[in-house]
Amino acid sequence: MSTYHKSMALTGEPPKSLSIGQKLAVLLGFSGLGILLLAVFNVNFPNKTLWLTLSLLAISIGTIWFSWGAYWQKMPGIKNDGVWFKSISSRGLWAWMAGLALTGFYIVLYFYPEYLGLVNEGDNKGVIGLFDPLSKVLNGSPASQWFVYGTLYTVAILVFGIKFLWKYRHNRYERLRTWSVMFFQLAFAFIIPELMARLNGHKILDGGSLPYYDLKNIWPLNYYNFESYRIKAFLTSGEIGFALLVFGILSIFVITPILTYKYGKRWYCSWVCGCGGLAETAGDSFRQLSDKSTFAWKVERWVVHSVVVFVTLMTTAVIYSYLGTDTSKYWLTKSSFLIGVAVLLTLVFGWAMIFKRNQLQKDAQYGAIGYFVIIIALIGFHFFSGDGEVFLFKSGTLRKSYSFLIGSIFSGVIGTGFYPIFGSRVWCRFGCPMAAILGFQQKLFSRFRITTNGGQCISCGNCSTYCEMGIDVRAYAQKGENIVRASCVGCGICSAVCPRGVLKLENGPLDKRIDSNQVLLGNDVDLMALVNNK
Amino acid sequence: MEHIVIIGNGIAGVTAARHIRKLSDKKITIVSSESEHFFSRTALMYIYMGHMKFEHTKPYENNFWKKNRIDLVKGHVAKVNSEEKLLQINGARDLKYDKLIIATGSKPNKFGWPGEDLDGVQGLYSKQDLELLEENAPNNNVCKRAVIIGGGLIGIELAEMLRTRDIPVTFLVRESSFWNSILPFGESEMINEHIREHHIDLRLGVSLKEINPDENGRVKSVTLAETGEEIECNLVGLTAGVSPNIDFLKDSGIKLGRGVKVNRFLETNITDVYAIGDCAEQHEAIGNRRPIEAVWYTGRMMGETLAQTICGNRMAYKPGHWFNSAKFLDIEYQTYGWVFSERRKKENETHFHWRHPKEKLCITIAFDKDSETLLGINTFGIRLRHEVFDRWLDANKSIDYVMEHLRDANFDPEFYKGFESEIVSKYNSDFGKSINLKKKNLKRIFQIA
Numbered sequence: 001m002s003t004y005h006k007s008m009a010l011t012g013e014p015p016k017s018l019s020i021g022q023k024l025a026v027l028l029g030f031s032g033l034g035i036l037l038l039a040v041f042n043v044n045f046p047n048k049t050l051w052l053t054l055s056l057l058a059i060s061i062g063t064i065w066f067s068w069g070a071y072w073q074k075m076p077g078i079k080n081d082g083v084w085f086k087s088i089s090s091r092g093l094w095a096w097m098a099g100l101a102l103t104g105f106y107i108v109l110y111f112y113p114e115y116l117g118l119v120n121e122g123d124n125k126g127v128i129g130l131f132d133p134l135s136k137v138l139n140g141s142p143a144s145q146w147f148v149y150g151t152l153y154t155v156a157i158l159v160f161g162i163k164f165l166w167k168y169r170h171n172r173y174e175r176l177r178t179w180s181v182m183f184f185q186l187a188f189a190f191i192i193p194e195l196m197a198r199l200n201g202h203k204i205l206d207g208g209s210l211p212y213y214d215l216k217n218i219w220p221l222n223y224y225n226f227e228s229y230r231i232k233a234f235l236t237s238g239e240i241g242f243a244l245l246v247f248g249i250l251s252i253f254v255i256t257p258i259l260t261y262k263y264g265k266r267w268y269c270s271w272v273c274g275c276g277g278l279a280e281t282a283g284d285s286f287r288q289l290s291d292k293s294t295f296a297w298k299v300e301r302w303v304v305h306s307v308v309v310f311v312t313l314m315t316t317a318v319i320y321s322y323l324g325t326d327t328s329k330y331w332l333t334k335s336s337f338l339i340g341v342a343v344l345l346t347l348v349f350g351w352a353m354i355f356k357r358n359q360l361q362k363d364a365q366y367g368a369i370g371y372f373v374i375i376i377a378l379i380g381f382h383f384f385s386g387d388g389e390v391f392l393f394k395s396g397t398l399r400k401s402y403s404f405l406i407g408s409i410f411s412g413v414i415g416t417g418f419y420p421i422f423g424s425r426v427w428c429r430f431g432c433p434m435a436a437i438l439g440f441q442q443k444l445f446s447r448f449r450i451t452t453n454g455g456q457c458i459s460c461g462n463c464s465t466y467c468e469m470g471i472d473v474r475a476y477a478q479k480g481e482n483i484v485r486a487s488c489v490g491c492g493i494c495s496a497v498c499p500r501g502v503l504k505l506e507n508g509p510l511d512k513r514i515d516s517n518q519v520l521l522g523n524d525v526d527l528m529a530l531v532n533n534k
Numbered sequence: 535m536e537h538i539v540i541i542g543n544g545i546a547g548v549t550a551a552r553h554i555r556k557l558s559d560k561k562i563t564i565v566s567s568e569s570e571h572f573f574s575r576t577a578l579m580y581i582y583m584g585h586m587k588f589e590h591t592k593p594y595e596n597n598f599w600k601k602n603r604i605d606l607v608k609g610h611v612a613k614v615n616s617e618e619k620l621l622q623i624n625g626a627r628d629l630k631y632d633k634l635i636i637a638t639g640s641k642p643n644k645f646g647w648p649g650e651d652l653d654g655v656q657g658l659y660s661k662q663d664l665e666l667l668e669e670n671a672p673n674n675n676v677c678k679r680a681v682i683i684g685g686g687l688i689g690i691e692l693a694e695m696l697r698t699r700d701i702p703v704t705f706l707v708r709e710s711s712f713w714n715s716i717l718p719f720g721e722s723e724m725i726n727e728h729i730r731e732h733h734i735d736l737r738l739g740v741s742l743k744e745i746n747p748d749e750n751g752r753v754k755s756v757t758l759a760e761t762g763e764e765i766e767c768n769l770v771g772l773t774a775g776v777s778p779n780i781d782f783l784k785d786s787g788i789k790l791g792r793g794v795k796v797n798r799f800l801e802t803n804i805t806d807v808y809a810i811g812d813c814a815e816q817h818e819a820i821g822n823r824r825p826i827e828a829v830w831y832t833g834r835m836m837g838e839t840l841a842q843t844i845c846g847n848r849m850a851y852k853p854g855h856w857f858n859s860a861k862f863l864d865i866e867y868q869t870y871g872w873v874f875s876e877r878r879k880k881e882n883e884t885h886f887h888w889r890h891p892k893e894k895l896c897i898t899i900a901f902d903k904d905s906e907t908l909l910g911i912n913t914f915g916i917r918l919r920h921e922v923f924d925r926w927l928d929a930n931k932s933i934d935y936v937m938e939h940l941r942d943a944n945f946d947p948e949f950y951k952g953f954e955s956e957i958v959s960k961y962n963s964d965f966g967k968s969i970n971l972k973k974k975n976l977k978r979i980f981q982i983a
Contacts, residue, residue, distance in 0.1 A: 077864030081698040082584035173947040454920025460577035499861040501917035
């Protein structure tokens with residue numbers, strides 16, 4: 001085996017070196033990035049609108065041109081030739097360099113925005129200054145580091161989305177899904193919130209101002225949605241503000257479970273979500289890097305569910321801290337809120353234990369542990385909290401640590417910065433509390449499954465290799481078992497890359513959904529019966 | 535404790551081992567000289583194409599074998615002494631067995647062509663073959679042209695592999711159309727077109743006369759039998775089928791034909807010696823099947839069946855309805871039941887064929903001329919549901935029923951355009967019927983009352 005790998009490394013090579021067109025495209029794209037980089041180092045561009053336009057156009061056209069060069073001559077079909085020979089997609093030198101550049105960018109973005117030119121009082125400088133004209137057109141105010149990030153993020157989803165559309169032009173599921181994430185990013189994450197900001201102070205909001213609100217960003221993914229400043233802003237912004245607050249609550253408690261029941265968590269994770277959108281477009285070249293070992297699976301379940309417990313406690317603590325105690329002033333008080341949370345959790349937990357016990361197996365114990373941690377903590381809140389404090393911590397401290405550890409380090413620096421090393425869905429798989437909650441719904445209460453087509457699996461491993469969530473899809477398919485996994489985001493790539501037409505994402509009756517019968521069709525009936533009645 | 539030794543760690547041997555472990559506590563040893571761990575042979579092509587690394591082709595993690603107490607021995611069995619129940623192994627110590635399972639698979643066919651043993655001439659079956667290919671054809675500087683001999687599934691896979699590295703390929707097919715001993719005319723013709731679309735120099739009705747060496751004993755060119763044309767090349771791929779890999783059994787006393795002769799219980803003429811997978815040859819073919827079935831799925835079924843026998847529940851190998859699948863470059867192929875080519879089909883077998891006017895999609899349904907019972911279906915570029923067709927074949931459904939319920943059988947990804955109404959209207963006009971297509975019904979598909 002060792003000699004084998006050596007020979008692959010020495011002589012195995014990409015199917016095609018870059019064409020002249022692609023080389024020019026790289027040059028163009030990097031010149032666009034170069035303009036941004038020069039701006040970072042405070043090169044003063046005289047006409048910001050012009051240079052920003054040039055820069056974004058160069059990046060976009062460069063990327064699109066490059067992708068066109070990669071796919072236009074090829075027949076529609078799976079385009080994974082040479083994935084493991086190319087440095088960028090197989091953890092080679094380019095991958096590490098890209099990873100370092102991205103993580104560096106995230107660290108500066110989150111913790112040192114002043115290096116990007118952020119100025120609190122007065123005109124922005126640097127690259128943020130370069131984005132001022134665009135920001136003023138959209139929302140009327142100068143840019144922030146988040147505006148710069150949001151713009152680049154949207155550009156990335158759009159241009160790599162176009163690449164993905166070409167790459168999978170034979171696959172209508174992939175095409176529709178990609179149009180969907182491109183739309184939701186452009187409209188919901190980028191344009192609508194910026195335009196909404198223009199309403200601030202308007203009489204339609206009773207003179208209030210709305211907090212920045214990406215409507216598709218649902219708690220607990222936007223862990224800050226119910227913080228006091230946002231609640232105040234919602235409640236002082238007229239009927240629209242109130243409607244948005246109600247929408248935020250309905251999103252997680254009503255809309256999400258219904259849609260997940262009908263379609264699986266893919267309706268969100270690979271059709272709507274911005275994190276998913278970036279992973280599916282810009283991150284597509286790195287999906288094969290996810291770790292498929294059972295060890296990684298164990299780590300995943302502990303980490304992601306711990307984040308859920310953390311975010312639940314943090315949010316409860318934050319809301320608790322700003323509620324009052326006097327029922328005559330406001331109907332919701334500290335104690336009634338805590339009781340409400342406890343009742344809700346108990347209902348969910350009780351339902352899962354009673355009706356879904358057989359599907360939970362060992363996970364039930366872990367679920368129970370998580371549940372009791374939260375309940376004990378809630379009781380703790382009640383008895384050991386003073387003013388502005390919950391339990392022994394300040395609610396602000398909890399919130400800050402969550403925002404730092406999970407919101408910045410996990411989702412940004414590690415989640416996206418390490419795309420070229422760990423794959424594109426590290427955050428979604430190990431960190432996202434929203435994905436965990438949707439996963440819980442998907443596993444226990446959804447019509448969604450990936451159906452395995454009888455006995456047609458040849459165990460080749462394409463499905464597992466290209467699963468961005470690190471699911472060992474083949475382990476199920478080769479047993480003739482359907483794939484019902486909490487983490488599956490429904491991207492559909494396993495089905496696309498399968499050379500034997502074995503996998504189909506579909507919504508169907510709950511009955512026989514998991515179907516753990518190891519039916520290898522084509523075999524004699526009594527053998528099948530024996531294998532199934534083991 | 536009874537010691538079960540399995541020669542060969544392919545899908546047949548490994549499936550047998552896994553199921554024996556599920557059913558019993560017996561000591562299990564697998565001997566292989568090909569690889570340390572089980573890998574998916576069907577995935578070798580994807581390693582060369584860069585879709586996967588070798589590690590990805592292993593269906594089980596490396597610690598699986600220890601965890602399940604399946605011992606792995608790396609070595610080549612030189613001799614089977616069935617009297618003393620002893621294996622002589624090159625590269626490892628002798629091994630005593632109580633029961634022996636031979637699951638050694640196949641080797642590429644050679645038909646005595648002049649020059650077939652030259653450097654640069656190879657088949658594509660084993661991991662070693664792939665390593666050799668990596669040496670013989672790493673890129674299009676070293677390998678300026680490849681010639682592939684034999685138009686079957688491995689031949690077209692090899693052509694696809696080489697094309698991913700931009701190596702020009704000449705594909706010699708003896709038949710007048712690709713794989714037309716198996717595929718009906720329309721399908722075979724569509725694959726011909728698709729092969730040419732991929733810039734593969736497909737030569738139909740052409741066979742090999744000889745392979746010519748250069749001064750170093752490497753292949754320099756091939757000469758064609760029909761025209762005497764000489765084609766220069768640096769690689770010759772011999773892909774004219776496979777035959778059982780059983781040379782090491784010659785003096786073992788185990789009865790051999792082309793393969794290891796077995797009865798329906800997969801037992802050889804010698805007690806406690808069994809054979810499964812590609813290397814096993816049935817005394818009499820089962821139904822329409824061939825006596826030797828060199829197919830992934832049948833290897834897996836035989837492994838499962840034999841595990842029952844070994845663990846005390848003596849069971850005959852009774853494969854159900856035939857099914858198979860392949861991928862011809864970008865076109866997926868699935869088959870359920872029997873659809874024979876014009877050359878092999880029986881008198882009562884009638885075909886209905888539909889092909890998309892532009893895209894590379896087609897289906898052929900075979901049915902009995904008199905009773906109109908479904909016999910089988912071939913599908914290209916449209917995925918079909920195995921369970922549904924298995925059920926329809928079981929129930930001897932008529933072709934009319936199949937047409938009416940065709941939407942239930944579709945297995946394409948969601949949102950794909952369905953072609954059922956085009957298919958049914960062609961059927962109606964071909965056979966003067968007036969079938970109305972029914973809507974897809976989840977209750978019927980999933981058999982829920």
